[in-house]
Amino acid sequence: MILPAPIQDLITAFSRLPGIGPKTASRLTFFLLNAPADLAQDLASALQELKTGTAYCQICFNITASERTECEICASSERDPGVICVVEEPLDVLALERTAGFQGRYHVLHGALSPIEGIGPEDLKIRELVARVRSGVVKEIILATNPSLEGDATAMYLDQQLRPLGVRITRLARGLPVGGDLEYADQSTLLRALSGRQEMH
Numbered sequence: 001m002i003l004p005a006p007i008q009d010l011i012t013a014f015s016r017l018p019g020i021g022p023k024t025a026s027r028l029t030f031f032l033l034n035a036p037a038d039l040a041q042d043l044a045s046a047l048q049e050l051k052t053g054t055a056y057c058q059i060c061f062n063i064t065a066s067e068r069t070e071c072e073i074c075a076s077s078e079r080d081p082g083v084i085c086v087v088e089e090p091l092d093v094l095a096l097e098r099t100a101g102f103q104g105r106y107h108v109l110h111g112a113l114s115p116i117e118g119i120g121p122e123d124l125k126i127r128e129l130v131a132r133v134r135s136g137v138v139k140e141i142i143l144a145t146n147p148s149l150e151g152d153a154t155a156m157y158l159d160q161q162l163r164p165l166g167v168r169i170t171r172l173a174r175g176l177p178v179g180g181d182l183e184y185a186d187q188s189t190l191l192r193a194l195s196g197r198q199e200m201h
């Protein structure tokens, strides 16, 4: 059966999303085709807004609304500027915020070092982190990269870069599922990892 182009195009677009195979892509497309028109309309405008309505915080590189230059956490006087928790992705910030157990600020690297994928230090927000630490108010850096090969390598690299600056450097305690993502850890596990953090050296 040859499908009309609008249907085929949407199936192709859905197929490019993580975790969605051709079968699911077809099912979603036909679901939308048969659903009330406002569902497709809402989805389309939300997708449009996703890119135009968001930006990166110029301090921590977390996601924020496009009209702001600083995210709400960086702008808040209630968050301790002396403690920075370094994470790989904005979703990790979300996971840590859900625990309500961290009162410092964040720095989002946007990935982890991976020689296999060709991701080096210059591809991550590492220079910006070093500059933040140099600015003087930072007393502790919590390395909260994922408990994976790449996350550990990134933490070790950051430790080397930041050690000469004389700040306290800690790493989240073990106990998080190894190889897993921070964002999938449950709140109590994350809280325990945070409060049991250990010195890198």
Ligand SMILES: [Zn+2]
Pocket: 057, 058, 059, 060, 061, 062, 070, 071, 072, 073, 074, 075
């Ligand atoms: Zn920020």
